[in-house]
Amino acid sequence: MEVNIHRGAGPLQHVIEIGPHTLLTDAPKSLGGEETGPEPHDLLAAALAACTAITVTMYAKRKGYDLQDIDVRIEHGQKDGAYVFTRRIRYVGSLADDEKARLTDIANKCPVHKTLSGEIRIVTEAV
Structure with a gap:
């Protein structure tokens, strides 16, 4: 893409x-x-929130969890020399504590989270 x-x-x-x-x-x-x-950093936060919601929803459907909705909020900004994303996830539905914990584990494996947490290389070519 x-x-x-x-x-x-x-x-x-x-x-x-x-x-x-x-x-x-x-x-x-x-x-x-x-x-x-939105500012570019807001778009980056939105990408993390959207990826989290989509990934968790797909997993919950596949496992048959009663996840009726998910609310993902991202606060972001510079803090102590790093750019920090604080993600808050609210699960809506009749979910057991272990299901919520598993969904949170899955949230940490969404592709955008993995990208932002891993090594990133930016190759710039002026044409």
Whole structure:
């Protein structure tokens, strides 16, 4: 999958194209943006939250758990020299404590979590 970004209408707004999908990203007004879309770090947090919800839901369905809904909230920002994502997961449904614990283990194995927790290499090619 390829992600393409090009300049949008505002001074810092950019249009993100991912396959057939289009999103906007922008900066806050305090940095010269117009806040027409989420900041890049917010998109990264959203990717972690979405991956968590999808992965846990798929697992719960496969195992027959009574997971009726999942609420994933991510707080993020710089803290003590590192960028920290604090993920809070609320499971809705009639779940035993051991099922909730297993779902949390699975949340820690979602692909985005594994990517962010592993070694990341960014190769930049100017063309």
